[in-house]
Amino acid sequence: MATTAPSAALIAGAAATSLLLGVGLWFSFAEGDGLAACRDGGGVIGADIGGPFTLTDDTGARVTEEQVLDRLTLLYFGYTHCPDFCPTDAATMAAAADMLAERGVDVNTVFVTIDPARDTPEALAAFTDAMHPDMIGLTGSEEDIAAAARAWRVYYARAGDDPDYYLMDHSTFTYLAHPERGLLDFFRHGDAPEVLAERTACFADALR
Template identity: 55%
Template sequence: MIRLYSMLAVGLIAALLGGLGYMVYTGQNQAEFAQCRGTSISGGAGAIGGPFELVDHTGRVVTEADFAAQPTLIYFGYTFCPDVCPLDTARNAQAVDILAENGYEVTPVFVSVDHLRDTQEALAEFVRFMHPEMIGLTGSEAQIRAAAQAYRVYFAIQETDDDFFLIDHSTFSYFLLPGHGFVDVIRRDQTPEQVADVLACYIENA
């Protein structure tokens, strides 16, 4: 069962919404997708993304190569997150449905940053609830940190003596295109319709 904790925790997590923000700023767009990108990536789009090995919600070992042939929208969070993660993940799922209605297939992916509680079973329940095509990924602490580092994702587990701890984390989503890899970040203030428009622009111009 997906557990939602006190809404007081939202303020704490919301304070970290920038997370990766210091690396993402308005500036000159890369020429290839200038008409699509609303942000410029510090170090260029090639500075984000890379190899990883994780386990999906069915128990299958996957790597970045498993997502190379399909437009993919990746979000890092955890199933025990009180509000931000469910809202952002649901937003991504809605955007994927809007795109599907217009003939574009995008795979939604949820990468857990909670190696202690997000078992295969917990992830399976979460992604089934969010979207039938969503893929949940988890792994050992080292595997998760390697994937987070590749995407320049910040997360930190709060110290506590019980199992009801929160995890501070950045809240961007990451869009990958076949033949291009990572191309842009999606901010959490963007609506499902806005996300769908941005992703469709990339797909049409790839």
């Protein structure tokens, strides 16, 4: 039986919704942590974002946030069937990580799926390996993903009823996290790899 791919209108609608939802999220800032100079606009993260999770990595092993966020880490929530935002943002993380490596800054890159029904460890491995050899993909049960998304204040929702061809609406922030300091900064869809690299390098220098 033939199946039909999502229409252009559905893709455009879901993409527009994701953008609006991403803009709708907000972060509060205040002075005082000594890292303000590294952020766009200064200040420190005031919102309570980030927290513990247990997920399944792209090798099938169960991992915690302590094992994954073990150093400066660029973290993104998306899905492998995403037609636009996710591959672009994952590629941006990968390019930034390579730029940082050239400067002697070791940064982890992590891609957490919000579509565990389709994103098995094998599917994630194929996606992350294509982006960067060191990128980690994380999946889990619906409950696992929901808990991680709540901790990081990530919005996501399925768009469409087709069991095979559907999109996911979701927020599109890339987070910069540190194992001891927690969330350091965030980046928006459309920020260039150079922006991620420069600001991340600033944090790396400041935290030495």
